[in-house]
Amino acid sequence: MKINLCILGVANVAWVAGDRLQGGKYTIERELGSGRFGITYLVRNRNSDRLVVKTLNDVLLNSLSPSERGRLKTMFLREALKLQRCKHKHIVQVTDSFEEADRLCLVMEYVDGVSLADRRQQKLSEQEALQYIQQIGEALIVVHENRLIHRDVHPGNIFLPVRDGQAEAVLIDFGLALDFDHILTTNRSKETSEGFTPPELYAQSIPTGAYSDIYSLAATLYVLLTGKTPVSALKRKIDKARLVAPKDLNNLVSDRTNRAILTGMKLDPKERSQSMREWLDSLGLTGEVPQWVGLWLGL
Structure with a gap:
């Protein structure tokens, strides 16, 4: 497309x-x-x-x-x-x-395929979920290097076209010029995705950065592993709603991945990883294949 x-x-x-x-x-x-x-x-x-x-x-x-x-x-x-x-x-x-x-x-480009939001399995294996997250994370590193923020990373904006017989993740639907300061655009709440949008994207006055996409990608990994959409940042911030740890919903989630998701979804941007590379490293995703997969394969 x-x-x-x-x-x-x-x-x-x-x-x-x-x-x-x-x-x-x-x-x-x-x-x-x-x-x-x-x-x-x-x-x-x-x-x-x-x-x-x-x-x-x-x-x-x-x-x-x-x-x-x-x-x-x-x-x-x-x-x-x-x-x-x-x-x-x-x-x-x-x-x-x-x-x-x-x-x-x-x-x-038109991306043909189903989105991660339309996946047949509500819970993916950690290996499969991390594969998609690494692909999108590496793509977002390029986006951030070009001084752009996607602003709306969530499963519905990640499509899975089949290439060479294998499904690969592709990120679509970038939000452009959303920082335009006009009365009709300063309230971003209608452009948010419940459960995936970080708190700084609900208000025009708070700076955004790579850490904003990290929150959204961490929330995407959360839902891929648990089948549950995380509680929204707004409810966490205003109503003091608790973010249930992914490992509490799926005991097969590794401690390392559990920690990385919770760190990536910190309400305070300063407490998150400050670059996508840093966050991917915290997941062990340091190369073309996850670090732990490479060890398992003897690479």
């Missing part, structure tokens, strides 16, 4: 089935979903390859002044160009970009 992330212009334009972009290069098939920030469409190119077009919401854009729209467009483009430099087999890839009728569009 290839994804087009587009910024719409001033006009309140909604694409419908059959609409053609770039002189027929891309044809809209249907809307896939919409939210406060964006609308996503399924499209095909002239070769009938499937693509996705994600646009910023007209309601948001039409509420902005011309200067604010220009600033948002600049921010989106700057972050999109960073994403375009993130070349990794476990990240959805930007393959092209264009502008049409004041709409900035990014063409991205």
Whole structure:
């Protein structure tokens, strides 16, 4: 699949089935979903390859002044160009970009397969779960090196295409320009994923960093090993709800992995690992295969 992330212009334009972009290069098939920030469409190119077009919401854009729209467009483009430099087999890839009728569009790889949210087994083995977590963690290292934060890592944004007969994890759906400071965007609560979003992503005023994606990836590992979504950071912070240790829900979880998840999900960002490499190391994921798997295989 290839994804087009587009910024719409001033006009309140909604694409419908059959609409053609770039002189027929891309044809809209249907809307896939919409939210406060964006609308996503399924499209095909002239070769009938499937693509996705994600646009910023007209309601948001039409509420902005011309200067604010220009600033948002600049921010989106700057972050999109960073994403375009993130070349990794476990990240959805930007393959092209264009502008049409004041709409900035990014063409991205379409990832075909089921997501980890739609996995048939509620609990994965630790070996399988760590394999997927390492693949996404290594991809996020590249993202962070390009001074980007994904902001929405969770099982529904990790797809499992089959490559060379084996399922591999690929991270999709990056949030771009979400730090735009406008009254309609400063409340991030509608862009959060219950159980996976760290506390700093609920408010505009708290800085984000690699540690934000670490929280979300640790929460993803939590659910893969336990079959249970962890209690939300907001409930933990405000209602003092307790985060049940993954090992208490699945006694097959190793002590090392249990500790790494709980450290990665600390409410205070300063108490988490400060880089994805550091957190992966704490899991023993220091190379292409987990350290403990390598020892088991005699590598």
